[in-house]
Amino acid sequence: MKNQTNQWWKESVVYQIYPRSFYDSNKDGIGDIKGIISKLDYLSELGVDVVWLSPVYESPNDDNGYDISHYERIMDDFGTMDDWDQLLNDMHERGMKLVMDLVVNHTSDEHAWFAEARKSKDNPYRDYYIWRPGEEGSKPTDWEASFGGSAWDYDEKTEEYYLHMFSKKQPDLNWENPEMRSSIYDMMKFWLDKGIDGFRMDVINMISKKEFLSSYQDYHNGSIEKKNYEFNGARVHDFLQEMNQEVLSHYDVMTVGECPRVSPDLARLYTDEARNELNMVFQFEHMGLDKIKGKSKWDLKPLRLLDLKQNLTKWQKELEQIGWNSLYWNNHDQPRAVSRFGDDTTYRRESAKMLATVLHMMKGTPYIYQGEEIGMTNVHFDSIDSYKDIETLNMYKERILGQDEKDVMHAIHVKSRDNARTPMQWDATHNAGFTEGTPWIEVNPNFTDINVEQALLDQDSIFHYYKKLIELRKQHEIIVHGKYDLILEDHPAIFAYTRTLGNEMLLVVNNFYSDNVPFILPDTIHVDNYELMISNYEVPCGEQIKEFNLRSYESRVYKLTI
Numbered sequence: 001m002k003n004q005t006n007q008w009w010k011e012s013v014v015y016q017i018y019p020r021s022f023y024d025s026n027k028d029g030i031g032d033i034k035g036i037i038s039k040l041d042y043l044s045e046l047g048v049d050v051v052w053l054s055p056v057y058e059s060p061n062d063d064n065g066y067d068i069s070h071y072e073r074i075m076d077d078f079g080t081m082d083d084w085d086q087l088l089n090d091m092h093e094r095g096m097k098l099v100m101d102l103v104v105n106h107t108s109d110e111h112a113w114f115a116e117a118r119k120s121k122d123n124p125y126r127d128y129y130i131w132r133p134g135e136e137g138s139k140p141t142d143w144e145a146s147f148g149g150s151a152w153d154y155d156e157k158t159e160e161y162y163l164h165m166f167s168k169k170q171p172d173l174n175w176e177n178p179e180m181r182s183s184i185y186d187m188m189k190f191w192l193d194k195g196i197d198g199f200r201m202d203v204i205n206m207i208s209k210k211e212f213l214s215s216y217q218d219y220h221n222g223s224i225e226k227k228n229y230e231f232n233g234a235r236v237h238d239f240l241q242e243m244n245q246e247v248l249s250h251y252d253v254m255t256v257g258e259c260p261r262v263s264p265d266l267a268r269l270y271t272d273e274a275r276n277e278l279n280m281v282f283q284f285e286h287m288g289l290d291k292i293k294g295k296s297k298w299d300l301k302p303l304r305l306l307d308l309k310q311n312l313t314k315w316q317k318e319l320e321q322i323g324w325n326s327l328y329w330n331n332h333d334q335p336r337a338v339s340r341f342g343d344d345t346t347y348r349r350e351s352a353k354m355l356a357t358v359l360h361m362m363k364g365t366p367y368i369y370q371g372e373e374i375g376m377t378n379v380h381f382d383s384i385d386s387y388k389d390i391e392t393l394n395m396y397k398e399r400i401l402g403q404d405e406k407d408v409m410h411a412i413h414v415k416s417r418d419n420a421r422t423p424m425q426w427d428a429t430h431n432a433g434f435t436e437g438t439p440w441i442e443v444n445p446n447f448t449d450i451n452v453e454q455a456l457l458d459q460d461s462i463f464h465y466y467k468k469l470i471e472l473r474k475q476h477e478i479i480v481h482g483k484y485d486l487i488l489e490d491h492p493a494i495f496a497y498t499r500t501l502g503n504e505m506l507l508v509v510n511n512f513y514s515d516n517v518p519f520i521l522p523d524t525i526h527v528d529n530y531e532l533m534i535s536n537y538e539v540p541c542g543e544q545i546k547e548f549n550l551r552s553y554e555s556r557v558y559k560l561t562i
């Protein structure tokens with residue numbers, strides 16, 4: 001059995017900032033770096049240790065900054081490199097760390113490398129990207145891009161197609177090319193030498209495409225089924241180990257790799273400390289439990305708590321000794337947690353706190369997405385014209401041809417990435433205090449009730465509950481390192497588990513629904529002493545622990561001596 005080591009990133013709570021929607025300091029309707037600087041005291045008050053900043057690099061914004069045209073420049077919309085230097089400095093002064101987004105599966109088609117590459121077939125940068133001739137006048141393969149349409153786009157000048165797994169303005173880089181890799185490593189060093197504390201790596205398990213590309217012939221003539229070859233290609237581990245050796249091992253930083261379609265077996269390979277690849281991955285299995293299997297994220301089905309428990313428990317157990325979990329309910333690509341997994345009307349406060357408890361008491365590094373800490377909700381814009389996200393708009397265009405608009409809009413209300421991208425709700429004034437200009441995307445009209453100012457004033461707010469959860473992590477080693485075990489496995493409404501370290505145990509009990517439900521402690525747990533650590537309701541003094549009634553979305557965490 002291997003021992004997981006103590007590392008600062010295991011003890012940390014990470015807060016994700018989506019800069020475009022965080023805070024606008026210059027009235028242009030777009031959040032910016034100076035805006036973030038002015039809110040650092042707020043983040044200190046919350047107590048988070050690390051900020052992950054979604055891309056702030058130069059970009060034509062086809063995919064809101066995930067299409068980078070210059071890796072070492074700051075986007076004008078967000079400010080200047082001086083602003084960024086100030087941000088890093090001010091964060092470090094407050095004891096906070098900064099993790100930058102690393103988007104190296106693709107660049108923007110406006111990146112200088114791509115501009116060169118498309119000039120001629122013998123251009124030195126040609127091979128930085130993936131080019132193929134057409135098959136008898138048609139596209140090289142029938143692969144589809146993530147945002148809809150073909151994954152190939154024709155370049156008239158050189159009469160070949162280039163691969164783009166996302167929008168056509170996001171050509172995929174060719175990781176087989178050592179010079180390309182070395183350019184990426186230089187860029188990473190540029191930021192690390194400036195003093196950053198790590199990288200969140202965008203779709204990093206898509207960078208190895210050799211078999212994906214060569215599999216086409218077999219797939220085409222029917223000898224193999226289409227598999228997800230674009231994920232977890234054979235060379236990805238070599239590339240990550242090389243990146244580690246060349247770059248990361250020289251710095252004390254954290255890495256989290258975004259890895260769609262990753263199983264626990266693979267996640268162990270990526271995060272095994274002995275293999276020197278990544279510290280943790282973002283896996284997506286729990287994000288897929290409310291869609292119809294084999295269909296797209298827009299094909300909705302209700303979530304069953306039993307599936308969620310089973311899935312999260314699988315990840316807890318499988319990464320128990322090797323690897324490390326990242327814990328998240330939402331991010332800039334996902335709907336708002338309280339709307340998706342809780343109740344965003346009657347029990348918004350209770351259910352947001354319950355979800356926070358479930359997540360923060362598990363083993364792994366918790367991530368908070370901006371606004372989650374005040375219980376921000378999904379938005380229901382009436383018209384498609386209010387939406388900005390490329391994925392949402394492309395899906396609307398495709399589906400509206402064959403489906404009822406009401407159904408299409410319903411799926412958008414439930415799943416659009418713009419649910420997470422409406423401006424941060426700072427106060428009850430015009431535009432939620434986000435901007436004095438016209439916001440790039442409309443604010444959620446519920447900002448008059450749900451906002452930071454109000455949350456800070458109310459000691460019983462979701463914000464103060466998150467703050468307490470973060471404090472508890474600092475005080476109790478068991479929250480970081482305790483062994484996880486699910487209890488009441490088949491209970492359809494209660495999500496309960498224990499964490500054990502030495503003779504201490506945490507008992508974490510959550511009612512996932514609004515109906516009251518009795519909790520009965522399993523006989524297998526023998527308790528000497530117990531005390532309540534945190535709960536989202538008043539718990540009557542002296543209430544015994546063997547059996548109690550859980551109210552709507554009630555959460556309790558007890559610390560036991562066993």
Ligand code: NOJ
Pocket residue numbers: 063066067103166202203258332333
């Ligand atoms: C994952 C990012 O989180 C998402 O926002 C982006 O659109 C794609 N990768 C492409 O970079």
